[in-house]
Amino acid sequence: MTDHNPRDRASLQSGLEAIHAEGAGVYEHQMFNLAGVVELVEAAAAGNERARAYCSVLQHTLRVITASATPDRNDCMLCLLCDTVFWRGCRPEAFVVLHAHRDVPKQAVVQCICRRCYIAHGSLPNLKGAVVKKLRSDVIGDLREIPPPSAPGRA
Numbered sequence: 001m002t003d004h005n006p007r008d009r010a011s012l013q014s015g016l017e018a019i020h021a022e023g024a025g026v027y028e029h030q031m032f033n034l035a036g037v038v039e040l041v042e043a044a045a046a047g048n049e050r051a052r053a054y055c056s057v058l059q060h061t062l063r064v065i066t067a068s069a070t071p072d073r074n075d076c077m078l079c080l081l082c083d084t085v086f087w088r089g090c091r092p093e094a095f096v097v098l099h100a101h102r103d104v105p106k107q108a109v110v111q112c113i114c115r116r117c118y119i120a121h122g123s124l125p126n127l128k129g130a131v132v133k134k135l136r137s138d139v140i141g142d143l144r145e146i147p148p149p150s151a152p153g154r155a
């Protein structure tokens with residue numbers, strides 16, 4: 001997957017437009033805290049293609065953040081939920097990967113969540129609610145959630 005690392009609302013909008021076109025308006029989002037990233041790396045090492053794709057976009061995101069030597073709000077990624085600036089000295093606590101709802105998505109938008117927001121929401125499910133609310137209010141006004149299929153291992 002090619003990733004977009006939006007630094008502001010305009011670049012988030014253009015990244016979402018790209019995956020909107022790819023998925024005919026149906027997105028999927030996955031959230032990973034640091035424990036989830038460890039599981040991803042393990043699944044990728046075991047040969048899981050989807051995990052490998054997520055690892056690739058997260059690796060790029062972390063490279064971008066680590067390359068920022070100072071917290072420059074105009075040039076660094078910001079927390080999706082507040083204005084925390086990510087740079088070498090402040091890394092995300094969780095990641096939101098948005099992509100078209102396809103078996104093999106071609107591109108993704110990666111958003112990061114800071115430690116303070118992560119802790120404030122207490123758990124990944126609570127955080128997910130806040131993320132969906134934020135995306136709906138800021139970028140995808142008509143965002144609707146489709147419940148995931150109940151049976152695991154869908155085709």
Ligand SMILES: [Zn+2]
Pocket residue numbers: 079080081082083084113114115116117118
């Ligand atoms: Zn935050």
